[in-house]
Amino acid sequence: MSTAHGPAGSAHAEPLLDLQPETVPARFRHAVKDAVEAARLWRLCFKLGWLDVKLRYRGSVLGPFWLTASTAVMIAAMGFLYPILFNVRFGNYLPFLSLSLVLWGFMAGVVNEGASCFTAAEGMVRSMRLPFCVHAARCIIRNILVLLHNVVVVVAVFAIFHVWPGERLPYAVPGLMLWLLDAIPACLLLGTLGARFRDIPPIIASLMQLFFYISPIIWQPELIAHGHEWLQLNPFYALMEIVRRPLLGGHAGLHLWSLSLIDSAILWVVGLLLFMRVRSRLAYWI
Amino acid sequence: MIAAPSCPVPNGTGVEVSDLSVTFPLYHGSARTLRRTLAKMRSTRFEQDQQQRMVVQALRSISFSLKPGDRLGLVGGNGAGKTTLLRALAGIYEPVGGRVTIRGEINALLDTNLGMNLELTGRENIGLRGLHAGLSPRRIRDIEEDVQGFAELGSFLDMPVRTYSSGMVIRLGFALATSIRPRVLLMDEWFLAGDAIFMNKAQDRLENLVRQAEILVISTHLLKVVESWCTRVIWLDHGMIRMQGTPEEVLPAYLADEATTATEGAA
Numbered sequence: 001m002s003t004a005h006g007p008a009g010s011a012h013a014e015p016l017l018d019l020q021p022e023t024v025p026a027r028f029r030h031a032v033k034d035a036v037e038a039a040r041l042w043r044l045c046f047k048l049g050w051l052d053v054k055l056r057y058r059g060s061v062l063g064p065f066w067l068t069a070s071t072a073v074m075i076a077a078m079g080f081l082y083p084i085l086f087n088v089r090f091g092n093y094l095p096f097l098s099l100s101l102v103l104w105g106f107m108a109g110v111v112n113e114g115a116s117c118f119t120a121a122e123g124m125v126r127s128m129r130l131p132f133c134v135h136a137a138r139c140i141i142r143n144i145l146v147l148l149h150n151v152v153v154v155v156a157v158f159a160i161f162h163v164w165p166g167e168r169l170p171y172a173v174p175g176l177m178l179w180l181l182d183a184i185p186a187c188l189l190l191g192t193l194g195a196r197f198r199d200i201p202p203i204i205a206s207l208m209q210l211f212f213y214i215s216p217i218i219w220q221p222e223l224i225a226h227g228h229e230w231l232q233l234n235p236f237y238a239l240m241e242i243v244r245r246p247l248l249g250g251h252a253g254l255h256l257w258s259l260s261l262i263d264s265a266i267l268w269v270v271g272l273l274l275f276m277r278v279r280s281r282l283a284y285w286i
Numbered sequence: 287m288i289a290a291p292s293c294p295v296p297n298g299t300g301v302e303v304s305d306l307s308v309t310f311p312l313y314h315g316s317a318r319t320l321r322r323t324l325a326k327m328r329s330t331r332f333e334q335d336q337q338q339r340m341v342v343q344a345l346r347s348i349s350f351s352l353k354p355g356d357r358l359g360l361v362g363g364n365g366a367g368k369t370t371l372l373r374a375l376a377g378i379y380e381p382v383g384g385r386v387t388i389r390g391e392i393n394a395l396l397d398t399n400l401g402m403n404l405e406l407t408g409r410e411n412i413g414l415r416g417l418h419a420g421l422s423p424r425r426i427r428d429i430e431e432d433v434q435g436f437a438e439l440g441s442f443l444d445m446p447v448r449t450y451s452s453g454m455v456i457r458l459g460f461a462l463a464t465s466i467r468p469r470v471l472l473m474d475e476w477f478l479a480g481d482a483i484f485m486n487k488a489q490d491r492l493e494n495l496v497r498q499a500e501i502l503v504i505s506t507h508l509l510k511v512v513e514s515w516c517t518r519v520i521w522l523d524h525g526m527i528r529m530q531g532t533p534e535e536v537l538p539a540y541l542a543d544e545a546t547t548a549t550e551g552a553a
Contacts, residue, residue, distance in 0.1 A: 017377045017392070020385035044417035051414075055405050058446075127397040128418060129377035280380040283373075284310055 017129075022280055031276040038133030045134055049141030053149075067149040075101060075153060082218060091161050097218060098157040099247055102150040103240060104217045106179070108208045109143040114187035115194040115201040118286055125286050132275075132282055136187035140180070163248070171246035175260075179243065182264050185271025192274055195285045211236055235263040299390035299469045299500040301352040301375065306384035308345040308367075308374055308525075344370040345525045348384070352501050352518075359516035359533065360505040361540055363547075366522040368505035372396060372472045375503060390500060393468030408433075408443040408450075408458050419466050429465045436461040436491065453484065460488060464495045471499035475506040509537055 022030060038045065057063045078101075079094040086093070113120075117139040124130060158164060165172070194200040215236045216223075224231060231237050238259035242252040345367045352358055360368045373379045374386055376394035402411045412433055416426035434443060437457040439450075447455060496502050496515060506512060512519060512533055519536040521529045529536050 017386070017388040019377060019380045019387075021381060021383060041417065041420065044414070047414060047417055051403075051406060051410060055403075058405075123397065123403070126373070126378060128394055129392075130418065283378050283380070 027276040027279070031272065031279055034131040034279060035133045038131040038137055041131065041134055042137075045137035046141055048134070048138040049145060052138065052142045053145045064145075064149055067146055068152050071102065071105070071150045072153045072156075075157065078218065079157075086219065086223070088220075091163075095154075095158055095161050095163040096220065096248060098154045099244055100217045100240070102147065102154050103243060104212065104215075105150060106143055106147040107236060107239070108212065109146060110140060110183045110186060111190065111208055112201075112205055113139050113143065114183075115190040115204045117187050117191040118195045118282060119191075119198075119201075122286050125283055132191075132279060133184075133188070136184060136191060139187050139191075140183045143183075144180075165247050165249045168246045168249050168251075171252070172243050175239075175242035175246070175252065178260060178264060179239065182239070182267055185268045185275075188275040189267070189271035192278055192282065195282055196278070215240065232259055238263065299354050300387070301356075301389075301470060301501055301503070302385070302387040303351065303375070304349045304385050306345055306348040306371075306374060306381050306386055307343070308370055308379055309341040309343050309382050312340040312342060343525050345374065348527055350520060350527075350530065352503070354500040356518060357496070357502040357516045358504070359512035359519045360503065360522060361507075361509070361512060361519060361536070362522035362528075363544075367525040368522055369396065369474055370525075371522065372474055372503065372505055375470075376472055388470060390469030392470045392472060393463065393466055393499075394472040395463045396472070396474045402447055402455075402459065402462075404448040405446055407446055408437075408439055411447060411458070412462055415462055415466070421466075429462075432465045433458065433461040436465075436487075457484065461491075464491050467495060467498050469499060470501045471495065471503070473502070473504045475504070475508070509541070512537065 053064050057066050060066060062069055075094070075098045079090070079097055082097065083090050083093040114136070117135045118125065118132065121135045121138075124135075190200065190204060194204075211234070212218075215234055216231070217240070221228075221231060221237070221241070238256045241256045242260050245252045245256075348371065350358075360371060362368055370379065372394065373396065374381065375388065376392055376396065377386070377388070378394075403414070406414070409430065412430050413426055416429055421429070437454070437460075439454060439458060442450060442454060447458065450458065502515070504511070504515065516533055519531065519533050519540075520527055521536050521540050529539055
């Protein structure tokens, strides 16, 4: 009998697959293992995310810079109309608008695409065993790359209007970190729901449309004179403000941060519990 | 190398399946067509689980174990559960009941396009497959050359796979899948379907791969393949093991049964 080893086969790290119906502690262990294995495949996650972006614009002249171009056109158009509607100054409004739209684009992208992150990877899921977190990471990385293409527009607008966050800039970093941390359970939660209930992705899409208008994205939160407390129920409001305010040279403040952290904690608990519960069944649903 | 304490075989490679059962929930629109397809089968395979969902029993009480050197052939009609069993062995479908233990790295050649993304170029797909297997960039380059040499795609390697002829897709998929050498090789029958010229060329490469794998599980309709490659056969029928043993024991019974079914169908 040949005992030739595969070139990748190292004797000390024997891959072992031991599968059986899960007990509750095993569910938790396996969910963590899934995440750890996905982290080990980080190069695959990056490649998948990058290829997704590249693929959308393959064969076009601008390539992924179409993202930059279309964002620029949109901001220019809205930037001329809305200051007149809201009766605010161009110099104040355009930097605010460009930043808000680009940041919202990332949030909405993660939420919308997260809802189909597992179903979209159907071919991969059914042809080999892969950690499910790889698909979530792919979705997050894809949206980070889109965000980076769009940030160019924000920088340009800030330069034109001589707005600069200055020394407040580093204060946006913890907020962005929290966004990235939240993106993981958001993709796992919505992706799982989207795999089980095929109505979820369209429902999410219309909800995000709704949130775009009822959240202070294209209008400044100060415009709400009454009922400001209702705004705090909107999870996107606090999360948006902890990143946007420092970038516009302001302070996010303790209150917005505690709101964000509470929302994030809820998201993490719900996302992790659901993923633990159904991870082993996901392949059957897709 | 040191074998793990629980490990029954000295060199570690092994497949252990005990009382495996797999059921599919029927939820979606596509499930309804699945239901219609399966309606022709015995109605006993449909049942309701504790939560009153409709489920279809794809595999029931499957038990067997394989040690290094074993070549297992899975035979059975369409829908007997051959591909589902391969997927369960690959760890894609986790058991609903029972247990599956695999020691040794697995390569599963299941889908015709191996999860390839048809919009990406051949080269990009090779890169992705290498990253799946956790290979270094250097190893991936080696594999790229190997695949290029075998599949003879020329400049098509940098074109989207969507533009390939079906023969080219099979050549690429085949070359790619066989360039990563596993200890446990799981293979679905499409791999043996190709035109004569391709098969001649593929034969060597495939036999080499099969020889190097310590354990082979192959699902096929081609009894010639089972006879010449397999040391053991499992005959699956409606998700259960109808018979298992050496090819000499199982194949005559299987053929006899197929002949009866065919006559019944004709009558």
